[in-house]
Amino acid sequence: MSSSTPPSATTTSRPAPETTPVGRALQRIQREHPNLSTTVAAIKTLTECIQISKAATLSELIKDLEAQADILKLFRHQNVAIVAACDLFSRFLRDSHHDVFNLDATKERIIAAGNDLVDKSDETRAAIARHAAKHIIQEDDVVLVHSYSRVVVRALIHARRENTRFKVIICEGHAGRGRALGHATAAELRAHGIPTALIPDTALGYVIDTVSFILVGAEGVVQNGGLVNGLGTFTIALVAKSASKPFYVMAESYKFVKLFPLTQYDLPFHDPALIDVSGSDASSSRLPGADYTPPPFITLIVTEYGAFSPGRVADVMIAMTH
Amino acid sequence: MSKDVSLQVDAFIARLRRRQTVGSFNVAIESAKILHNVVSGSRWPDQDHLIDLLQHVGRRLIAAQPGEIAVANAVRRVLNIVREEATKLPLPENPKEFREQLRAGVKQAILDMIDDFLHSGPHIASQALQHVHPNDRVLTFGWSKTVLEFLKEAGKLRKFQVMVVEAAPACSGHQMAVELATAGIDTTLVTDAAVLALMPKVDKIILGAHAVTADGGMIATAGSLLVAEVAKACKRPIIVCSGMYKVSPLGLMQQQEVLSLNSCPNGVYDFEEGDVVERVEVVNPHYDFVPAELISVLVTNMGTHPPSYMSHMLDDVYSKLDLVI
Amino acid sequence: MKWTTIHPAVLNLGLQYAEWGIAGGNARCTAMLNTFARVIADYTTPPHQTLSRHLTSVVSRHVDFLNTTRALSTSMKAAVRFLKHEISVLSPDLPDEDAKAGLIAQMRSFVEAKIDFADKAIVKETLDKGKIRPGDVILTYGFSSVVNKLLLKAHARKIPFRVVVADARPKFEGQRLLASLVAAGIPCSYCLLTAVPSLTAPRPTKVILGASAVLANGSIMSRAGTASVALLARMARAPVIVCAENYKFTETLRLDAFVWNELGDSEELSAAAATMPVTSTGGHVSVLHNWRDIASLKLLNLHYDITPAEDVTLIISESGFIPPSSAYMVFKEIEQNVSLA
Known part of the structure; x- marks a missing residue:
């Protein structure tokens, strides 16, 4: 795929992605399969693009896919998850360069790889959940979680099924608009009989000393082993470090993404205006849905291959690109 | 202020401006000496007027070289000396007597302060x-x-x-x-x-x-x-x-x-x-x-x-x- | 030509090193290879000797000589390892002239690949991935050839940014960078290391540095003063980017900057620099002019320091973006691809 400057999520010269066919396809897939993470949904979308592509040669196909990926990257919401999918897809393309002359066979191979990932995504998530339940969640632990994360909920339910006795504190994840997703987490955990407290984000500093560890999901894991995840994650990581609490991330390996943010504001979805000081009520509208947590704040990243330090994950990513 | 003291003040201000007197130690001592001479060589009806006079001179000294913070420190020290000496003296029946006692007390206290500065090191x-x-x-x-x-x-x-x-x-x-x-x-x-x-x-x-x-x-x-x-x-x-x-x-x-x-x-x-x-x-x-x-x-x-x-x-x-x- | 003596070109090179006429990892390495090319061109194998073994000893002798003029840099050591390796794998059947021509071509390729191409790749990757942004205030220190190339290219791409060049005695290498940037029309500020904590308007948004070597634990060996700049950057929450070509990655581990460091000439500290009055009286005779007569006085002129990995946000080489913790892994990978270009 192209290594050109990442298309800014705020440029006005490009079409709004939700008005494009590929953008609408992504949204449709997400509606039809709400259990898929955004990365997987984007992979599925790009796989479909291959199926309907009218390209006659391999290089045309690559160009076509690059164009579709570039459009998808214009989505500001879950931007990094989409970039991860596009990265992964470009690896599929690169790995299938063997059969240059048989386009159909190549397309088959890539579609198969994409579908394989999508089909296995549920089991991948389950494997991570099982690992966390077995090795991380211990008897009498107080687990702090943030907002809503499918893999975290999965892990907690699994631990409950294994009859581990533990409690959960949920930071509701209020992002200034809409309902805080922590409520959905609370409902689901309580339905499984897990003792749960839902707290406003403001109470984090107050409760942190009662917590055993923090468990979060991931929108993406970046090149240095850092984390991009729902807005508020970094705040929790800061408090956790200050209180010497372990901070664990659960992330499928397809969420590894070739981005290297230098600062909080060095990701594609950053809006330089940052906050709207015009005084209107939508004052948080320029804030992104995600933030960046640098590696020193992360204790372990749990993947389907096991739990690694951010440094090990960074090593793995270097090996992946060579 | 007497003309002599006024000239001394002007000369010191010039030295400060031209950085001929530099360094906290030097400016502190010189400022204190100048203020001692102001107290000594000027006429003032009571302590409030003395304080006004010292503030006026002090502002000029500070403005000459604001980077030399020791000037302002010395000015403030002397002002505090005046306030303290005034409280030490009993209320006199005779304002003239009070003035002279105050003048003597302040001058001595300033000299003590300069001595203090000299012995800092x-x-x-x-x-x-x-x-x-x-x-x-x-x-x-x-x-x-x-x-x-x-x-x-x-x-x-x-x-x-x-x-x-x-x-x-x-x-x-x-x-x-x-x-x-x-x-x-x-x-x-x-x-x-x-x-x-x-x-x-x-x-x-x-x-x-x-x-x-x-x-x-x-x-x-x-x-x-x-x-x-x-x-x-x-x-x-x-x-x-x-x-x-x-x-x-x-x-x-x-x-x-x-x-x-x-x-x-x-x-x-x-x-x-x-x-x-x-x-x-x-x-x-x-x-x-x-x-x-x-x-x-x-x-x-x-x-x-x-x-x-x-x-x-x-x-x-x-x-x-x-x-x- | 007697091979027990040193080739005049190498003598001359040694002198330039000693006088710091040629300084900086890339420049010293390039000059050395260019000079060795001449040595090899002039070389003839003595009778009853094999080129491979004898030339290796000649190279070693010249390297040892250069080391006495000024300690070899990491870049130079990498080049010497490369050259010795190339000599060692020469086929014994190859005629001498062909062998020599081949070595000379290899050395040129080394420079082209390890320095020229590497720097181009570093610059491209840095700019393509948007690591220099409009409005950036970039703090850098001393002179680094790759940082110079990067900033010039960023400017050529019409990105508006500002540079603050920090510098220090005794070498004032930053002035060389400053001259280059100013000539290209880049808005610049200049200050000494002592002024770096005072840089508030405008405040640097990032720090970009060069390196003499990248050590196994991700720490950086660079010109003395670099570590201070990186420390201050971390405290000001500005990211620190280090640009270093792959051939500067080593498996050495140095935990402190003191024991092994290169000591410079003490006289340099005492020489009255033309750029400033040294005495408080404003005279131009150095206060230290008779320092040798004062028994208890020593002058220490350290040339390098070590920037710990935690003060570095990102290392950029021709292999791409590397977190400092992955430096050793990258070194191992590079080692496995010994022959290049």
Whole structure:
């Protein structure tokens, strides 16, 4: 795929992605399969693009896919998850360069790889959940979680099924608009009989000393082993470090993404205006849905291959690109 | 004021402006002497008028060279002296008698204060053995007369090593190194660039100050903050030696004016091609502000204290009425 | 030509090194290889000797000589390892002239690949991935050839940014960078290391540095003063980017900057620099002019320091973006691809 400057999520010269066919396809897939993470949904979308592509040669196909990926990257919401999918897809393309002359066979191979990932995504998530339940969640632990994360909920339910006795504190994840997703987490955990407290984000500093560890999901894991995840994650990581609490991330390996943010504001979805000081009520509208947590704040990243330090994950990513 | 005293004041203001009188020690003493002569050589009906007069003269002195904080310190000290002496005297029946007693009391107190200033260095140096131990590896930055006397005093009885950071562009550390070595102290002169590399080989840092602020921070030769941050990163203690005449009752926010005067008189770049000069902004501050949290201990002529204690000591020598002159 | 003597070109090179006429990892390495090319061109194998073994000893002798003029840099050591390896794998059947021509071509390729191409790749990757942004205030220190190339290219791409060049005694290498940037029309500020904590208007948004070597634990060996800049950057929450070609990655581990460092000439500190009055009286005779007569006085002129990995946000080489913790892994990978270009 192209290594050109990442298309800014705020440029006005490009079409709004939700008005494009590929953008609408992504949204449709997400509606039809709400259990898929955004990365997987984007992979599925790009796989479909291959199926309907009218390209006659391999290089045309690559160009076509690059164009579709570039459009998808214009989505500001879950931007990094989409970039991860596009990265992964470009690896599929690169790995299938063997059969240059048989386009159909190549397309088959890539579609198969994409579908394989999508089909296995549920089991991948389950494997991570099982690992966390077995090795991380211990008897009498107080687990702090943030907002809503499918893999975290999965892990907690699994631990409950294994009859581990533990409690959960949920930071509701209020992002200034809409309902805080922590409520959905609370409902689901309580339905499984897990003792749960839902707290406003403001109470984090107050409760942190009662917590055993923090468990979060991931929108993406970046090149240095850092984390991009729902807005508020970094705040929790800061408090956790200050209180010497372990901070664990659960992330499928397809969420590894070739981005290297230098600062909080060095990701594609950053809006330089940052906050709207015009005084209107939508004052948080320029804030992104995600933030960046640098590696020193992360204790372990749990993947389907096991739990690694951010440094090990960074090593793995270097090996992946060579 | 008498014409003679008025001329003296003008002459001193000129010397301050032209930087002919420089350095906290010199300006503190000269300011105090001038104010002594003002008290002595002028007519004033009562203490309020005396205070007004001293404030008026004081403002002019301060305006002559705002970067010399010791001037304002001396002015405030003298004002406090007047207030204190006035309360000590019994209410007289005779205003003239009161005036003369006040005049005498204030003059003597100012002379005592000047004496105090003159003995600052030796008083500080007398505490050296508490802080410099045998085989210590000490690091210091640039030139400081106070620190020099401090280390020389320690050097009379103890063997230790000193690393002097040269403090470009003025490189005042060169003179410091020569004087320490000449006094028989094992001295190594090093470049500013080597500070971080050497810090693990240092036991403590001893610095001089241009001025100390009310919160226990200090204003010192540019580069002091670099040394202090490196010391903090390597967890080495910083000892600051400073006479009380350098301690200001103002906190940093009010000292912004001093820092904004930042322009080191020594040039930093001798551009060969003339047009490069015009196109480059040269940043060459004279001073740094080192915050109190980087300083472990302040050694003054009134003893050794943590920076947080500064505000208590200020109450003894300054009046809150004189924060704005 | 007697091979027990040193080739005049190498003598001359040694002198230039000693006088710092040629300084900086890339420049010293390139000059050395260019000079060795001449040595090899002039070389003839003595009778009853094999080129491979004898030439290796000649190279070693010249390297040892250069080391006495000024300690070899990491870049030079990498080049010497490469050259010795190339000599050692020469086929014994190859005629001498062909062998020599081959070695000379290899050395040129080394420079082209390890320096020229590497720098181009570093610059491209940095700029393509948007690591220099409009409005950036970039703090750098001393002179680094790759940082120079990067900033010039960023400017050529019409990205508006400002540079603050920090510098220090005794070498003032930053002035060389400053001259280059100013000539290209880049808005610049200049200050000494002592002024770096005072840089507030405008405040640097990032720091970009060069390196002499990248050590096994991700720490950086560079010109003395670099570590201070990186420390201050971390405290000011500005990211620190280090640009270093792959051939500067080593498996050495150095935990402090003191024991092994290169000591410079003490006289340099005492020489009255033309750029500033040294004495408080404003005279131009150095206060230190008779320092040798003062028994208790030593002058210490350290050339390098070590920037710990935690003060570095990102290392950029021709292999791409590397977190400092992955430096050793990258070194191992590079080692496995010994022959290049």
